[in-house]
Amino acid sequence: MDIILIQDVKSLGKKGEIVKVSDGYARNFILPKKLGLEANAKNLNDLKLQKAAQAKLEKEQLEAAQELGKKIDGSAVTIRIKTGENGRVFGSVSVKEIAEAMQEQLGLTIDKKKISLANPIRNEGTFTASVKLHPQVTSELTVKVEGN
Secondary structure: EEEEOOOOEEEOOOOOOEEEEEEHHHHHHOOOOOEEEEEOOHHEEEEHHHHHHHHHHHHHHHHHHHHHHHHHHOEEEEEEOOOOOHHHHEEOOHHHHHHHHHHHHHHHOHHHHHHEOOOOEEEEEEEEEEEEHHHHEEEEEEEEEEEO
């Protein structure tokens, strides 16, 4: 019997796959636990429509991330922070502060978890931060640190 999996099943496959299982396994385990549906014409058509909708949604998300990435690339934010001798910062500049500066100066709300720094910022100067907007889209942001 062919089954369309609704959820991931460890020994069979992932959600949305069509798998062939024995009739007893389907009737006694897969169907009662709502892990899958029988692969008839209606269910196959529904699966096809769901995959098309999912592909369209992923494409829209990618395009939105690319557009936002273009806004971020080449942009710069300035962070003013208390410094000591030789331009050393007390502590370091965190990604939270960079996200807040982006909100204030650029008007872009970016989750701090999407921002990463190659090295901690502990001095005055100009640094680069990576902003991962999508698995396929990563932008570079210039961070200028100025002392008070």
